[in-house]
Amino acid sequence: MDDYAIGVLTNVGLVSFVALSAYLLLLAGEMSFGQQAFFGVGAYAGGMLTAMAGLPLPLAALGAMALGAAAALLVALPTLRLKGLYFAMATLAAAEMMRILFELLHLQREIDGEPVGPDGTQGFRGIRWVLEHGIEPEGYLILVWGVLLAVLVIVLFLENSKLGATLRAVGADPELAASLGVSVERFKLGVAAAAGALAALGGVLYAHHNTYIEPRNFDIMLGVHSLAYALIGGLGTALGPLAGAALDVGLLEGTRLFGGARMIVFGGLVALLLVFRPRGLLDEKVVHWLRARFS
Amino acid sequence: MAKGTLLLTLLLLSFPALAQRVKAELACAFTGTDFVYDCAINLKRGANPLSGAQITLSADMPSMPMMHNVAPVKAKPGRNPGEYEARLDLEMTGEWAVKLRLAGPVRDVLVLNYVFDESGTRPVLRRSRTAPRK
Numbered sequence: 001m002d003d004y005a006i007g008v009l010t011n012v013g014l015v016s017f018v019a020l021s022a023y024l025l026l027l028a029g030e031m032s033f034g035q036q037a038f039f040g041v042g043a044y045a046g047g048m049l050t051a052m053a054g055l056p057l058p059l060a061a062l063g064a065m066a067l068g069a070a071a072a073l074l075v076a077l078p079t080l081r082l083k084g085l086y087f088a089m090a091t092l093a094a095a096e097m098m099r100i101l102f103e104l105l106h107l108q109r110e111i112d113g114e115p116v117g118p119d120g121t122q123g124f125r126g127i128r129w130v131l132e133h134g135i136e137p138e139g140y141l142i143l144v145w146g147v148l149l150a151v152l153v154i155v156l157f158l159e160n161s162k163l164g165a166t167l168r169a170v171g172a173d174p175e176l177a178a179s180l181g182v183s184v185e186r187f188k189l190g191v192a193a194a195a196g197a198l199a200a201l202g203g204v205l206y207a208h209h210n211t212y213i214e215p216r217n218f219d220i221m222l223g224v225h226s227l228a229y230a231l232i233g234g235l236g237t238a239l240g241p242l243a244g245a246a247l248d249v250g251l252l253e254g255t256r257l258f259g260g261a262r263m264i265v266f267g268g269l270v271a272l273l274l275v276f277r278p279r280g281l282l283d284e285k286v287v288h289w290l291r292a293r294f295s
Numbered sequence: 296m297a298k299g300t301l302l303l304t305l306l307l308l309s310f311p312a313l314a315q316r317v318k319a320e321l322a323c324a325f326t327g328t329d330f331v332y333d334c335a336i337n338l339k340r341g342a343n344p345l346s347g348a349q350i351t352l353s354a355d356m357p358s359m360p361m362m363h364n365v366a367p368v369k370a371k372p373g374r375n376p377g378e379y380e381a382r383l384d385l386e387m388t389g390e391w392a393v394k395l396r397l398a399g400p401v402r403d404v405l406v407l408n409y410v411f412d413e414s415g416t417r418p419v420l421r422r423s424r425t426a427p428r429k
Contacts, residue, residue, distance in 0.1 A: 007367060011361040131402065212394075
């Protein structure tokens with residue numbers, strides 16, 4: 001596999017984490033424009049834990065996921081009282097606040113004669129754990145996709161369990177779910193925390209792939225794309241966000257099918273899908289049809 | 296015993312050089328074809344030019360991470376020591392984070408932020424929101 005294919009596939013894998021995170025909230029009936037903030041929390045926390053504290057990547061990932069979940073919970077506690085567009089706007093505002101906090105974060109220490117750590121708007125360089133452990137781009141691609149597939153298996157298993165049915169019930173009709181004894185608010189808080197942890201996991205992997213992160217990486221553009229991937233791919237299965245990311249980053253970008261007009265095509269595709277397939281390509285109907293056909 | 300002492304002495308003597316990170320500078324000229332730039336890279340370790348490195352260049356837009364996949368290119372050695380040349384085919388003008396993956400005498404990854412436009416490139420200068428703590 002050449003360097004270009006490795007790069008495209010790694011990016012599809014990485015962006016799928018934040019798309020899956022947006023997907024979980026969409027299933028719970030909430031549209032978040034702020035999942036990039038927890039991706040950023042994961043990237044900064046993971047980078048600091050390996051580059052500054054010297055922790056191994058798996059431990060740093062666990063720490064970053066815990067922090068991502070805590071940050072998501074902190075945002076969800078006041079904002080989940082809001083509905084629809086108001087919730088979407090509140091998550092966007094919270095994500096921008098988080099990004100500005102990254103811009104204010106100066107916490108560096110000298111390692112091998114070089115300052116390492118977040119340096120405000122100048123970014124955070126020197127996240128070298130992967131390089132120092134001799135992991136080549138091919139190896140890192142396998143790592144990213146291995147973790148992503150493990151996450152997908154867990155989410156697909158949960159989707160087919162009672163928990164998944166409850167999640168869809170809460171998203172479809174919260175009043176009805178509450179009348180059946182579901183604590184809707186607590187359930188949504190749990191989903192928000194899980195989505196935050198998932199985005200943070202993607203962030204850790206992104207930071208170690210790139211070796212450099214900066215506050216601008218985590219602005220609205222990433223939030224819009226992750227939400228769009230979940231919506232394009234479909235809300236019928238956890239494979240939907242992956243399909244959305246593969247369609248945009250993999251097909252449109254990877255093949256350079258539309259050259260510089262790719263973003264226009266992508267925007268048009270989102271608009272068309274919202275009109276004709278509001279729950280995406282792999283929506284519940286398609287998933288049921290596929291299951292009936294192949295099971 | 297003597298071999299061990301010699302090895303330890305050599306390691307200690309070479310430690311400052313090992314500790315010195317590689318620094319890179321980039322200067323690119325617009326070729327006249329949309330978003331294609333001819334770049335000169337200068338590598339230095341301490342005050343000395345670093346020759347013999349294998350460099351793979353790729354690029355990403357900081358404001359749209361993971362959305363643009365510029366095909367990585369390998370740099371060729373330039374005319375002077377520590378100098379390398381490569382042609383970058385970007386997708387648009389604006390700020391790009393150019394990633395240099397180094398192999399050979401040194402293994403490292405350097406990320407350089409530059410603004411690319413029709414006049415060439417210039418390093419990104421960002422205003423800090425606060426003064427860094429001393």
